[in-house]
Amino acid sequence: MTDRKFHPRQHHHPLPLDQRAVSIQDEYWSSYVNLIKNTVIPYQWEALNDRVPDAEPSYAIRNFRIAAGLEEGEFGGFVFQDTDLHKWLEAVGYSLGTTPDPDLERVADEAIDLLASAQHEDGYLNTYFAIAEPNKRWTNLTDCHEMYTAGHLIEAAVAYYRGTGKTKLLDVARKLADHIDDRFGIEPGKIRGYDGHQEIELALVKLYEVTGEEKYLNLAGFLIDERGRNPSFLHEEWEKRGRTTHWAPGVVQKDPPALEYLQAHKPVREQEVATGHAVRAVYMYTAMADLALHKGDRELLSACRRLWRNMVNKQMYVTGSIGSTHHGEAFTFDYDLPNDTNYSETCASIGLIFFARRMLQAEVKGEYGDVMERALYNTVTAGIAGDGKHYFYVNPMEVWPAASEGNPGKRHVKAVRQKWYGCACCPPNVARLLSSLGQYVYTSGADTLYAHLYIGSEAKLQLAGRKVRVRLDSELPWKGKANLTIAEADGSGAFTLAARVPSWSKQTSFSLNGEPVTPEIRDGYAYLSRDWREGDVLAIELNMEPQRIYAHPNLRASAGRVSLQRGPLVYCFEETDNVAPLASLSLPADAVLRAVHDDWRDGVVCLETEGWRVTAPESQADDLYGTARPRLEKQPLRAVPYTLWGNRQPGEMLVWIREGYNREV
Structure with a gap:
């Protein structure tokens, strides 16, 4: 058995x-x-x-x-x-x-x-x-x-x-x-x-x-x-x-x-x-x-x-x-x-x-x-x-x-x-x-506090027999800065802080009390052990560069398409910011993605770029099918966080947009 x-x-x-x-x-x-x-x-x-x-x-x-x-x-x-x-x-x-x-x-x-x-x-x-x-x-x-x-x-x-x-x-x-x-x-x-x-x-x-x-x-x-x-x-x-x-x-x-x-x-x-x-x-x-x-x-x-x-x-x-x-x-x-x-x-x-x-x-x-x-x-x-x-x-x-x-x-x-x-x-x-x-946000062992999510919070617990209060300050999801601060810690003795290194952050850096530090990276977590003292600050800098996400070739529904992500947020295109039908839009493979602040909601970061819109040729204005190639027109594109979609005027929404047609076509 x-x-x-x-x-x-x-x-x-x-x-x-x-x-x-x-x-x-x-x-x-x-x-x-x-x-x-x-x-x-x-x-x-x-x-x-x-x-x-x-x-x-x-x-x-x-x-x-x-x-x-x-x-x-x-x-x-x-x-x-x-x-x-x-x-x-x-x-x-x-x-x-x-x-x-x-x-x-x-x-x-x-x-x-x-x-x-x-x-x-x-x-x-x-x-x-x-x-x-x-x-x-x-x-x-x-x-x-x-x-x-x-x-x-x-x-x-x-x-x-x-x-x-x-x-x-x-x-x-x-x-x-x-x-x-x-x-x-x-x-x-x-x-x-x-x-x-x-x-x-x-x-x-x-x-x-x-x-x-x-x-x-x-x-x-x-x-x-x-x-x-x-x-x-x-x-x-x-x-x-x-x-x-x-x-x-x-x-x-x-x-x-x-x-x-x-x-x-x-x-x-x-x-x-x-x-x-x-x-x-x-x-x-x-x-x-x-x-x-x-x-x-x-x-x-x-x-x-x-x-x-x-x-x-x-x-x-x-x-x-x-x-x-x-x-x-x-x-x-x-x-x-x-x-x-x-x-x-x-x-x-x-x-x-x-x-x-x-x-x-x-x-x-x-x-x-x-x-x-x-x-x-x-x-x-x-x-x-x-x-x-x-x-x-x-x-x-x-x-x-x-x-x-x-x-x-x-x-x-x-x-x-x-x-x-x-x-x-x-x-x-x-x-x-x-x-x-x-x-x-956290789990803890006898001598280790694991920070899984960068959500601003305070945690009270015992680590290595010490009463500890840890404060996590985070600017996510709009900015890639987070700090783990030892707000209180009685006694002495080493314990470990372990912070997740998100897979979307291509470059992540750490500093301890203002000085660069290189923690041990293991299975996607950064471990730093020491006799932590009240006031110690572990600062984490995450890369927030907008990224293109591609599906596996076997995922037929998203073949030839791309989705966008910045930090933990996936983005989508709404009719409110773009033109309908959204299926007519495409994002050039070499288009630069710009992170911009939006005024429709506090702190929101949107993505803007230049793309293309497919329109019917004049000869096919009223025909369902035709032999003439569609026309391409330049079209500014704007993407908003998927989590916020549908909070304005009702309309179309699209996560996966077609990729192709470089900007110089």
Whole structure:
């Protein structure tokens, strides 16, 4: 039997800092954190209560009131509608952990009281099955997301406990987790199965971390290992239901559930290719990495590495988004990354960030930090408008509004952000990630502080037995300067600062207290060890030269095209700054890219250059096809950060622009 233990790393991998130990103080990111706290959380509370005019109803609070017996009515929304409230509570927990707010805490406590009053005596909690189908619990794990919904409740409970110290929601979560542990497993009389939508696995690890109860870690391990090892479970369940699905009740299906879509086609330890529903996949990979860390499981970590390499090197967009098709919100196959029909759900990039941070704990390598940064600075923040009240679910590489309206295959691609969604998983997901941003900036070991993201912040921790306060000052993403300052440090003794060297910075220099220094560069991180003293400053200078990014030749959708990047930001072309159709534009191979400040938003750096525009010859003014060559006209081009697109007048958008036609043609 294979020994899956690798004990040297089991208890010594770096850990994220406690959410209360990190405060964000950043010219760029503080605006997002404050937007979540001051606008998004209150707005989403209104949405959960169906008080946003002209927005799709949430039903979430109403469902809980009905389930608790406080009012009468029918269940509204999706079978997993409870998760909107759960994720909102998780965001609130993170926010309260860094910025106490008695009024917000009171509202959240009332919501928790409501949630607790809907819980059954045996621990079960799900408003759909309490109201709509009380006799069908645990009979359709493929479709009905019962464990997924429970997982989000558990995550909310852990965040709220860590942020406030209150245990009421944690008690609800433990009671629910105990119920699931009683019902599922390999023991006689238990259900030997797993949920169609992964999420609870990573949540159970969090519950183990705050309670120390190993049964939660073991339950997570069971659910991960049973998936694919027992693929017949989902088909047997389907047969027992008379070959029907939740989504088409009463309609007998010809084909059983697609196991690859559910990542259940083979044991997870043997999987090599990212497949199926993208959000489910990265939630599962996150849990796999968590379990590998806690259990010292070398085989599981190897599977994580394989899946990471496939996803990032062959199935990820340049913006750090994943999921190339709207059919099932899923991966398709290697190098299939269409620009105008991609899905790239905001939640999927958030899950990718979860996975990347766990891999950074397993092995500190720059590639994980690079992807975490790419997804955060581009896709995740593109998912929310500057007003905090409009959201993208889908994050396309290319938008033609007329096609979004008139082509059924492109109607999932929106040209403007929406107020809310009937399936509103993304808005509260953005809120919970950005309100917990401090957990992604750093990790620490016994004597090393790792800085993964250049986000201005202060961190309080112990290093080499010393109480230390480190301040990170950053001018990213507009300027390439950052400082790590030892603001406080008691006692003496050497410890290490390790700062990521981003792959986009072609030249990175360091200085210590104003003098050049050459740290050890290892796996994309710069390490500097010394007996640090209060007032010491490690200055980092990153190269912010605009760059052209080219796709692998096998990526057909972007062949002959180029995208632009400056620092961590990917850029795009909007109709507002250029001319339509954007498909008629091309960027000369020798055109100089100029970084310029824009006045439409504070501090924004745009890219300007000279390009070409293709127009129809006079002889073909009204003809669809012709034999005359198109005309070329000089055209100034302007690109803006992708994360900010869609905040002005609606119009076309393009990330990958055709390259060719030197300026002297």
